[in-house]
Amino acid sequence: MSETNPANYTVVEVCAGAGGQSLGLHRAGFTHSMAVEIDPTAASTLASNLAAPVAVGDVADLQVWDPRDHVGATLFAGGVPCPPFSIAGKQLGTSDERDLFAWAIEQVSVIQPRAVMLENVRGLSSPRFAAYRQHVIDKLDEYGYVGEWKLLHASDFGVPQLRPRFVLVAMRPDDHAYFRFPDPILHDNNTVGDALFDLMAARGWEGALQWRQLANGIGPTLVGGSKKHGGADLGPTRAKQAWAKLHVDGRGIADAAPGPEAPSPVDWHPRLTIEMAARLQGWRIEDNWIFNGRKTSQYRQIGNAFPPPVAEAVGSQIRAALDREGSPRQDIGQSVDLHDPVYRALSGSSHALSMADLVRAHNEGSLATVERKITALAHDFELEVTTDATGETRYRLGAFKGFTGQQEHMRHNFVSQHRNRVS
Incomplete structure (x- = not known):
């Protein structure tokens, strides 16, 4: 990537992976001053494609990089690790040693950028993490930023797969007034068949045109997976079944496109190649992106990436806000807005609250609803539960359990002992 950025809008990117977000932000006009990635092979991919320093190692290790060296980045x-919030996992949140979202928010106070952009899986948008999300917004507010969440679908931005991503953007109030999440971009012929036809036909497969017509739909989310699981395939059973409906064999990754002798796509389903997987994730021919490592590692890098077109769309809107393009928004204030009533009541009270207090604060739900929220809160916060003189149970919100850089946190031992499982 050799283009220049005349406005000199810089970006520091953590958990950068193989560079899907990096590429999208570059297209949007940002220049990397630093990228950090723990996986050595993904980091080598970044270094092969990104004209910027790439630090290799645990992003929370000050010996790998120091956020204080990047104060004032734009x-x-x-894209902090997804397993803590993934619906496909246990949704452990702060109890998952890989959780880095809260740590990333702490770095905002250090780097003091004009804008923040963090993305994760759809699971983070679920009711289970309502208080976690609000804690993030509260911390940003404390640091002088207005934060806003949005669930975006890659298929709305020309990527022929579902791939929902939950994106947080935060800015100083004066800049945030000009920020709007991108609207869906209509694309003609945005199907798996259309996206991959030239690659499927590259070696002379006579069935390529018919396959294009049969693969006439949006694919399920590509699943890169973590180092704990599996090899290069297209995901769990349900995902493989969805790919089969598009006449794609999801049981593995091919070394090459089908040759002239390959059977009809009615009788036989081709497998994707690494190049095809990258195309489905939003990499373009002209990007000339090189993925390092063996086939399984390359596929995992691609499958775990933030699609470049989505990163570009969000990044372009951030840049437009920084340039104060358009008119200020009227639909949102320039200060934090609390969304979870139970968390709001507990975090704003100096004394313990009863269940009756919390039901009243919730205002729209039942006792069972509030009980579920309290259970979810207890996963991510210390929750003091006491019984008063009348026998009534009372609740007081304690410290957030998440990793924010604490020297004594369990995450340090986990990373040092199980580094090959961290992705």
């Missing part, structure tokens, strides 16, 4: 961005 944008702080990243």
Whole structure:
């Protein structure tokens, strides 16, 4: 990537992976001053394609990089680990040693960028993490930023797969007034068949045109997976079944496109190649992106990436806000807005609250609803539960359990002992 950025809008990116977000932000006009990635092979991919320093190692290790060296960067961005919030996992949140979202928010106070962009899986948008999300917004407010969440679908931005991503953007109030999440971009022929036809036909497969017509739909989310699981395939059973309906064999990754002798796509389903997987994730021919490592590692890098077109769309809107394009928004204030009533009541009270207090604060739900929220809160916060003189149970919100850089946190031992499992 050799283009220049005349406005000199810089980005520091953590948990950068193989560079899907990096590429999208570059297209949007940002220049990397630093990228950090723990996986050595993904980091080598970044170094092969990104004209910027790439630090290799645990992003929370000050010996790997020091956020204080990047004070004043225009944008702080990243795709922090997804397993803590994934619906496919246990949704452990702060109890998952890989959780880095809260740590990333702490770096905002250090780097003091004009804008923040962090993305994760759809699971983070679920009711289970309502208080976690609000804690993030509260911390940003404390640091002088207005934060806003949005669930975006890659298929709305020309990527022929579902791939929902939950994106947080935060800015100083004066800049945030001009920020709007991108609207869906209509694309003609945005199907798996259309996206991959030239690659499927590259070696002379006579069935390529018919396959294009049969693969006439949006694919399920590509699943890169973590180092704990599996090899290069297209995901769990349900995902493989969805790919089969598009006449794609999801049981593995091919070394090459089908040759002239390959059977009809009615009788036989081709497998994707690494190049095809990258195309489905939003990499273009002209990007000339090189993925390092063996096939399984390359596929995992691609499958775990933030699609470049989505990163570009959000990044372009951030840049437009920084340039104060358009008119200020009227639909949102320039200060934090609390969304979870139970968390709001507990975090704003100096004394313990009863269940009756919390039901009244919730205002729209039942006792069972509030009980579920309290259970979810207890996963991510210390929750003091006491019984008063009348026998009534009372609740007081304690410290957030998340990793924010504490020297004594369990995450340090986990990373040092199980580094090959961290992705």
